[in-house]
Amino acid sequence: MSRSLRRGALAATAIVFSIAALSACGAGNDAQTLEVRPDNAAVTVDDVKIQNALVITQPEARVKGPAVVSATVFNNGNLPQVIESITLPGTAGTVKLAAAGGSGPITVPALGSVVIGGEGNASAVIENGLAEARTGGAQKVVFKLSKTGDVALSAFVVPSAGYFKDFGPSIVPAPPGASPTASASASAEGEHGAGEGEHGTEPSGEATTAGH
Template structure:
């Protein structure tokens, strides 16, 4: 196991309980999140503190989006917005989406905001293959409206176990075609006959009508002549 993978495994174990605690916390001046002690590296710039940052990939190796999950605290007197998140050294594009009903991803004054998880703001790495390898650390830059850039390293983990609630939506796998879904003959199509027998003719039976009409016309003409 590589050094980065060993380090990643230890860090992943350490942050599990911290994430579980944060998912149950709210935002505000007396939010429980303000009293949570982080189990991972914490980065603080001015009045902004970021902890439990993760890059969470698909639960199974393959294509699909990843997400950035983190908790951002603001001890200042003014609210701030998270304007962008970037992953230096990659071509990844991170799409920020506010929580339902919000206009922006805002960190309230004296409060916090959680990225990832149900009903929270999200940061989706649309080209997830650029998010890094599981077990490694990826540099992340959070750009806030007042503080500016806040840099830190985040562990890359798959959306399994405790991380599944904060991870990306799993990419649906293609389903196998159902028997008879294609290639079956259309209803009413003519059936081939057995060897030595003529095939069924859809027009059979219709051809007698013109002949009968001609006979009737001939009889009528003969009668008129007498």
């Protein structure tokens, strides 16, 4: 075999191994692509940074029920701030805020952060739902803080399913014509029985203080 032919054969072999390696990276349950999460809304105003902002609706589009706002709010200032309200301009949705544990204002500590949404965290429940929002779209959300004032951003609207299930509404009514599921019934009983917050559970953590 001539030198030029040997070089061509080696090059072809290298290409085959490269393709095989790339294919292996995308195969199996532990594929790196399965770890990719969608980019979520974020904004920074003065000392306040809000990231991972979402509006999470019911799992089924045809089900009427509460929705929630989920986000992480950072305070890089030297003084604590209170989230006085969260509003959804252009909609009839009203948001009820509660600190971790289900009562009191949501305070973001100095040089710290607060997670809104998820068990044991602060909650922001859109009690009358959000009929105007469509899954896959974006909704303007305004956070009003005691010192910074209004901080606005556009949050993606997603259903309470898959990765977002643990951050979605705690009350999930059954679809029309279906019987309530055990989980939905238990969730509703837990919330009404506790009479506090979105999740009706004991807090597993408070606002964290972290240096930035």
